[in-house]
Amino acid sequence: MTQASDWRGPHAHDLGGRHVFLTGGTGAVGRTLLDYLDRCDAAHAGLRVTVLTRDAKAFADRHPAQAQRPWLDLVEGNLSALPPLPVGTTDVIHAAADTHLGTGHAAWIDQIVGGTRILLDAAVQARAGRFLLVSSGAVYGPQPASMATLNEDYGGAPDPLLAGSTYGQAKRVAEQLCTIACHEQGLATVIARLFAFGSVHMPRDDRYALGSFVRDALADDDRPIEVAGDGLAIRSYLGGNDMAHALVTALTAGKPGGAYNIGSDDPVTIRALAERIRDRLSPQRDVVVRGAAGNGQRSRYVPDVDRIVALGAVSQTDLNSVIDEVAGVTTTCLPRCVDL
Numbered sequence: 001m002t003q004a005s006d007w008r009g010p011h012a013h014d015l016g017g018r019h020v021f022l023t024g025g026t027g028a029v030g031r032t033l034l035d036y037l038d039r040c041d042a043a044h045a046g047l048r049v050t051v052l053t054r055d056a057k058a059f060a061d062r063h064p065a066q067a068q069r070p071w072l073d074l075v076e077g078n079l080s081a082l083p084p085l086p087v088g089t090t091d092v093i094h095a096a097a098d099t100h101l102g103t104g105h106a107a108w109i110d111q112i113v114g115g116t117r118i119l120l121d122a123a124v125q126a127r128a129g130r131f132l133l134v135s136s137g138a139v140y141g142p143q144p145a146s147m148a149t150l151n152e153d154y155g156g157a158p159d160p161l162l163a164g165s166t167y168g169q170a171k172r173v174a175e176q177l178c179t180i181a182c183h184e185q186g187l188a189t190v191i192a193r194l195f196a197f198g199s200v201h202m203p204r205d206d207r208y209a210l211g212s213f214v215r216d217a218l219a220d221d222d223r224p225i226e227v228a229g230d231g232l233a234i235r236s237y238l239g240g241n242d243m244a245h246a247l248v249t250a251l252t253a254g255k256p257g258g259a260y261n262i263g264s265d266d267p268v269t270i271r272a273l274a275e276r277i278r279d280r281l282s283p284q285r286d287v288v289v290r291g292a293a294g295n296g297q298r299s300r301y302v303p304d305v306d307r308i309v310a311l312g313a314v315s316q317t318d319l320n321s322v323i324d325e326v327a328g329v330t331t332t333c334l335p336r337c338v339d340l
Helices: 026-044 056-062 105-125 163-185 211-219 240-253 269-280 321-329
Strands: 019-023 049-052 072-076 090-094 130-137 188-194 225-227 258-261 287-289
Touching: 019 026, 019 105, 026 049, 026 240, 026 269, 049 056, 056 072, 056 269, 090 105, 090 240, 090 269, 105 130, 130 163, 163 188, 188 240, 211 225, 211 269, 211 321, 225 269, 240 258, 269 287, 269 321
Parallel strands: 019 049, 019 090, 049 072, 090 130, 130 188, 188 258, 225 287
Antiparallel strands: none
16 A cells, blocks of 8 residues: 655646636535645646636635635636636536435436536537546445455446436446547546545535544534444545545546546545544544444445556555544644644
C-alpha cells in the first residue's frame, strides 16, 4: 500500500493556462476540489475555473472564502438550461449528480443521464480539450465476497430489477455517453469512479457514516456514537485532498476513453471506523451498535487503485488523517480542539 501524499507541496498540479468548467462545485466533492485547485493556483499561477451554480449569490453568502478566490468565476444556470461554456474552456469536470433520491427514480435518471449528455454536447461545441466524468463505484454493483478489491475491468453491474440500483445504473449510462462522445466526436473523455472519501466539506448527517460519526464524536452532549447497522460492512476512505489530487490526475493524465477508480484500498469495518473516530476525537464516549447481526454476509466496497496510482496519485492509508480532515482538527490539539 502506498503512503499518503504530501498534497501541500510537490503534488499540486501545474494547471497554469487551463480554464476548467466545473459542475457540482457547490457539493462536497466540488468544494473539496476547489480547495485543492486553490493550492494548484498558489503553486502554479494562471488557472481559471468557472463553476456552474443555480444561485451565485447564495453560494457566495454561504462560502465567501471560496467564492472570492481570484481565479474563480461563478455562472448561474443548471444542466437543463446550460449557458454556453465560456470562451477558452480547455477542460470540463462534471461532478454534479445528487447521490440520494429526491423527486423520484425516473427523474434521478433524467438528471444524471440527461445532464451528462447536455454537458458533453456543450463541451464538443466549445472544443474543450478534456472531459472528466466523476462517476461512482456503484456502477460495479455488489462486490463479491471473494473479491478483495474491485478493479476497473470487473464486469459486474447493478441489478436492474431493484429500484435501489437506479444511481449505479444511471452512472453506467452516463459513462456510456462519454465513451460514445470519445469514439464518435473525438472528445477526450475520462471516467473517474469515485468511492468513499472524507473531507471537511462532508455533510454530517445520517446519509454518510463517516460524517455522522464525527458529528456524534464532536457533540457537546454525552450522546454515543451510533452505528445504525450491525457494523460489519466494510468500506475504505480516501482523504479529500488526495481525492481531489487523484481527480485532477485523471483529468490531466488519464487515457481518453479510460476509467480510473478513485479511493482507498485500506479496508475498515463500519464498527471499527466508529471506534477509531471515538478514540481519535472523544475517548470518553461510547460506541453503540443499533442493528442486529446480519446473515453472515458482509457488504464490501473497496477499490483496486493501481491504475490511478500508476499515474502518480496515491491510496490514502492513514485513516487518522482522514478523520482529522473531516473534523477540521489539527493533530497538535487533539482530542477535542476543533478548528471549523
